[in-house]
Structures are given as C-alpha cells and as structure tokens.
Amino acid sequence: MLFDYVLHLADNQVIMAQRLSELCGHGPALEQDIAITNISLDLIGQARLLFQYAGKLDGRDEDQLAFLRDVHEFRNVLLVEQPNHDFAHVIVRQYLFDEFNFLNYQALCQSKDEDLAAIATKALMEVKYHRRFSRNWMLRLGDGTAISRQKMQDALNDLWSYPGEFFEMTGGEEILAKAGIAADVASMKPTWLANVTQTVKEASLVIPEGDWHQTGGKKGIHSEHLGHILAEMQFLQRAYPGQTW
Amino acid sequence: MKGKVYKILAAVKDPEIPVLTLEDLGVIRDVNVLNDDEVEVKITPTYTGCPATDVMEEEIRLALFVAGFSKIRITQVISPAWTTDWLSQKGREKLIEYGIAPPVEGQAKTALLEDISVPCPRCGSEDTKMISAFGSTACKALFQCQSCREPFDYFKCHA
Numbered sequence: 399m400l401f402d403y404v405l406h407l408a409d410n411q412v413i414m415a416q417r418l419s420e421l422c423g424h425g426p427a428l429e430q431d432i433a434i435t436n437i438s439l440d441l442i443g444q445a446r447l448l449f450q451y452a453g454k455l456d457g458r459d460e461d462q463l464a465f466l467r468d469v470h471e472f473r474n475v476l477l478v479e480q481p482n483h484d485f486a487h488v489i490v491r492q493y494l495f496d497e498f499n500f501l502n503y504q505a506l507c508q509s510k511d512e513d514l515a516a517i518a519t520k521a522l523m524e525v526k527y528h529r530r531f532s533r534n535w536m537l538r539l540g541d542g543t544a545i546s547r548q549k550m551q552d553a554l555n556d557l558w559s560y561p562g563e564f565f566e567m568t569g570g571e572e573i574l575a576k577a578g579i580a581a582d583v584a585s586m587k588p589t590w591l592a593n594v595t596q597t598v599k600e601a602s603l604v605i606p607e608g609d610w611h612q613t614g615g616k617k618g619i620h621s622e623h624l625g626h627i628l629a630e631m632q633f634l635q636r637a638y639p640g641q642t643w
Numbered sequence: 644m645k646g647k648v649y650k651i652l653a654a655v656k657d658p659e660i661p662v663l664t665l666e667d668l669g670v671i672r673d674v675n676v677l678n679d680d681e682v683e684v685k686i687t688p689t690y691t692g693c694p695a696t697d698v699m700e701e702e703i704r705l706a707l708f709v710a711g712f713s714k715i716r717i718t719q720v721i722s723p724a725w726t727t728d729w730l731s732q733k734g735r736e737k738l739i740e741y742g743i744a745p746p747v748e749g750q751a752k753t754a755l756l757e758d759i760s761v762p763c764p765r766c767g768s769e770d771t772k773m774i775s776a777f778g779s780t781a782c783k784a785l786f787q788c789q790s791c792r793e794p795f796d797y798f799k800c801h802a
Contacts, residue, residue, distance in 0.1 A: 432779075439692040523724070
C-alpha cells in the first residue's frame, strides 16, 4: 500500500520530467528552454529520491523501478502524460500541476513517515520556483496578445478535464491518510481551485465549464500517450538489459 | 583521525563551482572512522536533481582511497534539508570573487527573486535585474547588471 503510494508520487514526477525533457533544445526562447529543463531536472531528482524509498520497501532499486515497469504498473495521473503540443499547453499543464504539487508536498512535510517528510521538505523548496515560473507565464500569455490569449484558452479547455484526478483518493491512500502518512488530497481541492481560479482570472482567461474528469492513472489505466513515453524513456535499458553507465 | 579525515574531505572541491570546497558548501554531514582502513561518510545533497552530488561522492571516495582507506561507505542524508544558510562566509566571498552573486541573507531570503536587491559581483552596483529564475544550473538564476551591463549568475536561496 505504501509502496503503491510512493510509486504514484514518483511516477507523477518522472513522467512530468520526461515530457518536459522533450523540449530540451526546442524551447520558444533560450531562457525558457533552460527554465523548463531545469524544472525537469528538479523533478527527476525528486523522482529519484522517491524511487529510492520505494525500492527500499520493495527490494528493487530506483533504476529497475523507473526503467523496467510497463504501462499498467505506472501510477501517475493522466495530466502529466498529455503531449506538449505547443507552449500554451506546456505552461497550462505545468501550472495546473505545480499548484497541486506545491500543496501536496506542503502537506507531506507533516507526514508521519520520516522519509516522505524529508523528501517533501526538500522538494517543496524547488516546487516554489516552478510554481512561480508557470504562474508568471500563465499571466504573460493569457493577458498577452489576442493570439496568445486564444491559445491559452484553448489549452485550458483541452486540459481542464485532467486535474480532477489529483483529488481522487484510492482506497489505499485513504487508509494511509488516516494514519497521517499520505496527504489528504481530497481536502486540497478547494484551495487548489481558488488559487487556479485567481490566476486564470488575472490572466484574462475563463475557467472552462464542466465537472467531469478523466481518471484511471492511479490505478494503472493510462492514455495511449504513456506507452510512447515509456518506449522512449526505457528504450536503452530494454534494448541492452542490465546496462549501466 | 576523524579530524584528519574531515580535513581531507573539507578540501574536496565542488565539481561545478571549483572555488568552493565541500566545507564551504556545508554538505559534509558526518564522518566516522571505524578502523585503520574503514570509514563512513554522510553527505547531504543540495538540490534533489543536482548531478554534482554524485560526482562529489566519487571525489570523496577517491580522496579517501588515496588517504589509505579501502572500505569506504558514503551515504546521502536528506534530513535536515540543506539550505543556503549552510554556505560558509568564506564560501560567499569566494563566490563573489569568482563572479557569482551569493544568496541574499535575512528577510530577503523568502522574497521573490524580482523583488530582492542583488549586488553585481563585478562592479558592486545594486542596480541589477533578474533575467530568469533558472540559470546555468539548478542552484542558479540569471541576472544582469544595469550599471556595467554584464550578466552574472546568482546562487538562489534554497530555504
């Protein structure tokens, strides 16, 4: 149960990091290319710490967990596997994720599990910078030109059905949350929504309508995208099993 | 013996910012000499994804091997979390000389990067501007001096 939970946390970071790494050398401008790859690197670092902890619980090491599991064994939310598409999608996806990641790590700093609390304490410092970056770009592009505003609204419309999954708790999560180990993500939704609504308004954008959300990632039921992401991420280890640097 | 080993470790340089030693960075957490050829070292990573941490481990291993230890155990300890508060005063001065602005202290630490005043490490002017919160490495932001016009790295507050 704890193992699944830690994997979920790690998978969120590693898949988000993998998506962001696709932009390396392809950012809209040099500073944004560097910012995005820096964020990706931070998330990989967090994923490593989480995989190392999950590995302690299970007997596999961080590399085996990252490179040898298949799609149905991954526990990330569906939002992080959505494609980069354009910079508007990158920023909206990042911002929706960062607001949640911040709240989640903040809660985990109080976890009764010492390892999770220690990891969350470090990660929170980094995610503060990520959220600041993505929020700034929401404002710049939303409250920008007519074209940038339209692209941002399109991205927001496209991605709005995904973040609902953040606040859905699996049975295991509920038990762990009651024990003070996992974060009670369901209770974070109002804060998350209030923060996001404020940013969206300031960015001259509109919160899309509808309450329905995509789901399944935390149970290993993923969009088609994850298969392609893993094919690229795991290719080397699959092609040359047991390879090390 | 512990003191001698600590001195060896304290002299190992940061692979990315070679003017700083591991002591300046404040990343050596504990040293335990178990016997003549066995030693245990605990270090703490700075940023979670910092690739220099793994290189530091290798450098430490090499330094201890050269010093005569054959059984070397290095563990990374993440709690309490490293903060830029642990940078030594000497380290801060070396950073300026090297051309990197050290993290600001006091209340300014938690302020937004756009709102703090970072003096230019080259000309000392306080008229500087943040270009990007993300610079050449995870720990640095990119600034530009509006007085001498030179760009410079700023070592971000990690707290």
